[in-house]
Amino acid sequence: MAAQPLLSVENLSIFLGSGDAARKLLSNVAFKVEAKSVLGIIGESGSGKTLLSRALVNWVRPPLQVSSGTVVYQGRNLLALPEAEMACLRGREIAYIGANPTTALDPTVPVGHQIEEKLRAVEPGLSRSEARRRVIELLDAVRIPSALSRFDEYPFQFSGGMMQRAMIVDALISRPKLLVADNITQPLDVTVAAQILRLLRDLQRDFGTAIVFVSSSFGTIVEIADEVVVLDKGTVVEAQDTRRIQNAPVHPYTRELLARVPRLWHDVGGIPAVNSEPVVLSVRDVARTYEVKDRTSLFGKNRVQAVRGVSFEVRRGESLGLIGESGCGKSTLSRLLSSLEPPDRGAIEIDGVDVATLRGEALLSMRRRFQLLLQDPYNSIPSHVSIGETIAEPLRIHGLASGRKLREKVSAVMQEVGLSPDLQDSLPVGLSAGQRQRVNIARAMVLEPSVLILDETLSALDQVEQAKLLDLFDNLQRKHGITYLYISHDLAMVRRACSRIAVMYLGKIVEIGDNETIFNAPAHPYTRTLLSSVSTVEEKPFLPKDYLLEGEPPDPIHIPEGCSFRSRCPFVIDACRSIEPALVIKAGASAAACHLGMDDLPPPRICTVARGVTGLQRLENS
Amino acid sequence: MAFALEFFLRRISQGALIVLAVAFVIFTLLRIAPGDPIRIILGPMATPSAMEETAQRLGLRDPIPVQFVRYLGDIVKGDFGNSFIRGKQGGTTGGSQDAGGSAPVDRAPVIELIAKALPYTLLLAASGFLLACLVSIPLGILAGVRNHGWPQRVALYLSSFFVSLPNVWVGIVLIYLLSARTGWLPAIGYQHIGYVIIPAIVVAVELAPVMIRSISVAVATNVQEPFYEIGQVRGLSARAMLFRHVLRNAAVPLLNSFGAQMIGMLLGGLFVVEYIFSFPGIGLLTINAVFQRDFPVIQTVAIFASTVLVFINIAVDFASTTIDRRLKF
Numbered sequence: 001m002a003a004q005p006l007l008s009v010e011n012l013s014i015f016l017g018s019g020d021a022a023r024k025l026l027s028n029v030a031f032k033v034e035a036k037s038v039l040g041i042i043g044e045s046g047s048g049k050t051l052l053s054r055a056l057v058n059w060v061r062p063p064l065q066v067s068s069g070t071v072v073y074q075g076r077n078l079l080a081l082p083e084a085e086m087a088c089l090r091g092r093e094i095a096y097i098g099a100n101p102t103t104a105l106d107p108t109v110p111v112g113h114q115i116e117e118k119l120r121a122v123e124p125g126l127s128r129s130e131a132r133r134r135v136i137e138l139l140d141a142v143r144i145p146s147a148l149s150r151f152d153e154y155p156f157q158f159s160g161g162m163m164q165r166a167m168i169v170d171a172l173i174s175r176p177k178l179l180v181a182d183n184i185t186q187p188l189d190v191t192v193a194a195q196i197l198r199l200l201r202d203l204q205r206d207f208g209t210a211i212v213f214v215s216s217s218f219g220t221i222v223e224i225a226d227e228v229v230v231l232d233k234g235t236v237v238e239a240q241d242t243r244r245i246q247n248a249p250v251h252p253y254t255r256e257l258l259a260r261v262p263r264l265w266h267d268v269g270g271i272p273a274v275n276s277e278p279v280v281l282s283v284r285d286v287a288r289t290y291e292v293k294d295r296t297s298l299f300g301k302n303r304v305q306a307v308r309g310v311s312f313e314v315r316r317g318e319s320l321g322l323i324g325e326s327g328c329g330k331s332t333l334s335r336l337l338s339s340l341e342p343p344d345r346g347a348i349e350i351d352g353v354d355v356a357t358l359r360g361e362a363l364l365s366m367r368r369r370f371q372l373l374l375q376d377p378y379n380s381i382p383s384h385v386s387i388g389e390t391i392a393e394p395l396r397i398h399g400l401a402s403g404r405k406l407r408e409k410v411s412a413v414m415q416e417v418g419l420s421p422d423l424q425d426s427l428p429v430g431l432s433a434g435q436r437q438r439v440n441i442a443r444a445m446v447l448e449p450s451v452l453i454l455d456e457t458l459s460a461l462d463q464v465e466q467a468k469l470l471d472l473f474d475n476l477q478r479k480h481g482i483t484y485l486y487i488s489h490d491l492a493m494v495r496r497a498c499s500r501i502a503v504m505y506l507g508k509i510v511e512i513g514d515n516e517t518i519f520n521a522p523a524h525p526y527t528r529t530l531l532s533s534v535s536t537v538e539e540k541p542f543l544p545k546d547y548l549l550e551g552e553p554p555d556p557i558h559i560p561e562g563c564s565f566r567s568r569c570p571f572v573i574d575a576c577r578s579i580e581p582a583l584v585i586k587a588g589a590s591a592a593a594c595h596l597g598m599d600d601l602p603p604p605r606i607c608t609v610a611r612g613v614t615g616l617q618r619l620e621n622s
Numbered sequence: 623m624a625f626a627l628e629f630f631l632r633r634i635s636q637g638a639l640i641v642l643a644v645a646f647v648i649f650t651l652l653r654i655a656p657g658d659p660i661r662i663i664l665g666p667m668a669t670p671s672a673m674e675e676t677a678q679r680l681g682l683r684d685p686i687p688v689q690f691v692r693y694l695g696d697i698v699k700g701d702f703g704n705s706f707i708r709g710k711q712g713g714t715t716g717g718s719q720d721a722g723g724s725a726p727v728d729r730a731p732v733i734e735l736i737a738k739a740l741p742y743t744l745l746l747a748a749s750g751f752l753l754a755c756l757v758s759i760p761l762g763i764l765a766g767v768r769n770h771g772w773p774q775r776v777a778l779y780l781s782s783f784f785v786s787l788p789n790v791w792v793g794i795v796l797i798y799l800l801s802a803r804t805g806w807l808p809a810i811g812y813q814h815i816g817y818v819i820i821p822a823i824v825v826a827v828e829l830a831p832v833m834i835r836s837i838s839v840a841v842a843t844n845v846q847e848p849f850y851e852i853g854q855v856r857g858l859s860a861r862a863m864l865f866r867h868v869l870r871n872a873a874v875p876l877l878n879s880f881g882a883q884m885i886g887m888l889l890g891g892l893f894v895v896e897y898i899f900s901f902p903g904i905g906l907l908t909i910n911a912v913f914q915r916d917f918p919v920i921q922t923v924a925i926f927a928s929t930v931l932v933f934i935n936i937a938v939d940f941a942s943t944t945i946d947r948r949l950k951f
Contacts, residue, residue: 057855059851059855061851087854087857090854090856090857091855091856091857091858092857095856095857096852096855096856098848098852100848103847103848103849103852104848104849104852105849105852106849106853106866106867106870107849107871107946107948108867108870108871108874108945108946108947108948109866109867109870117858117862117866118856118857118858121857121858121859121862122857154947154948156947156948170856171856174857293950295624295625296624296625297624298624298627298628299628300624
């Protein structure tokens, strides 16, 4: 008997709207999913992959309309199934996990209770205590620490990674035959995403579930899928074995996609140089603690130590990258640096002047030289004010120009950042994310700042737009000698843009060094973990099996004694438990806060040096 | 537990301050507003010397802060004072007595007047609120879930219609139609439970539009939250999602609008309705007290009303944090 595929999609087309205005979002999509296999679907944003994954569970709502095609699951066409029968399959045999785990559950009911509710809905005979036991067991299996007490915690008390694990539990608790996973690692930090991926692979093996794994990251897809389907503008352009698609892609679009995956070690291109200009910004032992209410004690407060003594210097015209996972204190640090709030301790000096001592006029003129660019290009621009007016506002605040001169300045800066000056009088409605980010850049640049803090500024943009803006930043730096502070979790971006990099963990810098050292010979295990978790399609010097850590950073209320990384470090020694390591210069050119020497860590698997000009050569040439 | 204890300690102490401030403002305003209670107590024929003597005896000539402190002292002892006007036997005696006959001991204690009127008001409020709930909860939920269908339109038209009816007019029309014309229901005063029906309908007509609107908006907002649809994809029925999750989430804004808006409306509405129907509740008591410058009654009712408001809001906030643990008050 020939094996029948578990799921087969034929000729599937979906339209947005109806009649003449209808837009085709998916056209004639066809593929098969074998039982117990993993099918990867890759596509950029806008390729229709989320729509496709929803169609697989018959979750297509008006104005979207299925115009043709079938989704056949074990001989039944899901799209034509009566709602009652579909309801019998959903959550029982076919499970779905979406990209945003934080909004997937009722925020007012404990996570465990909601999973229990689902389990009891799909298996009506189950007793409450039995359901509870099974949920806790599986929560434990996906390595949620202290699953028993977590069972009664609320969604907002879970981190994104924890929540995604809980959603995996929710999906797999009924032992489905098919799991549709729509971009589930996208919002997660690299180390957490790598953990989730490994977990999903293990569970897939144990449960024998077939998975449709939808993602926009090639590096992620190749780690998990047996077969890959490439989706471009709603059509399948290529479907191949994972190994073959990586080594011998046929369709030009697949090749383009592969070429666009950022490289961290191979064919990196020129990386920015370290320079020896005077220091512009000097940060010394800055710390910030927030107090939050403790519900369990009378008038009790918890102290959240967001930043715990950070020191670094940035030279004129240099780009420093601050990397770290969510919750490491990056954003608090950027708030301190842009003097949105004062540090509890330590000093931030700009050209040797302590910012904390400034008041009134002096503070205002300091702020002018110090601009902050944020991540969200939508909420950072007022929507009822014309673009020109938005960009002109800082000039008015600082009284730098008015009337005709103001208009000229705005127009000049718009041209500089690549916005047409014709847009001056129009509203930001209809601007793309990239254009909006340019408005933000123009608004900052119009003050001719000397330091720009880029707090995840490029994270919301796609790779093409990101590359364009990086070029723009490069040009602006060369022209005006601006200093950049990139605050980001995107290692590939930092690799390309920064001459020096600082790695933050739990409110402290654990390693700081030049770009080349951080990526090729880092001395801190955490830096290596980050590098090992990046999803790329190239060979990596650090492999997840050597470094991948379990769990998540401790919460900043209860920071462990000794080295703060010790709870997750694979190489922990006795000294780590009691003595907090200080930043010391290691064998490379970096300073790391670790008791171990370079020889105590596994050697890099491959040795690569970025091609193109290295920092030193670039300096000599200039 | 610790959280609840701290919450109530903090909120009750804040609430006490608010009530105190309200009491002081009312107390002062009553005494600086025109209209002399002595004239009403003693009637138009009283001599100036008799009036002055009575005023002295009632303490009305002392400085306002002194009067206020004395008043507070009495309240602490559980004495809210005696009505200026009403006798112990009930019935108004104003205007028919000489100075000697107005001894405070012959007057009804305010607290008794209120205790007598309160059950009627509670009955009317509860039946009006219940009636409003009967209409607005199903309609509001239906309108919220089918945000683009007929229930939404019905809800909108019905609440627009109700909201544009003045309650005085509704009261009179209902008295005419249901009582005077047909004799189906009694309308004026109170002798048995039947007397509550028409006034309760009037109260309900006033509350229903606000309730329908806030319920449908709260439900619609939560139906649009991702968890509602994802819940169905996870394998839960739309019904379970609606009753176990959407309504739970919708309860938070509803509780707030109840505490902030509807209790105020209910109190205001009751005053008017009780007056139209001569319904012997707190509202009628207060309105008569205002006409008669019966300071002790007005003051006590004001303090009482603000205490109720403060406590309902504390309860509402506590319920909200219990439902949604992200909230902090």
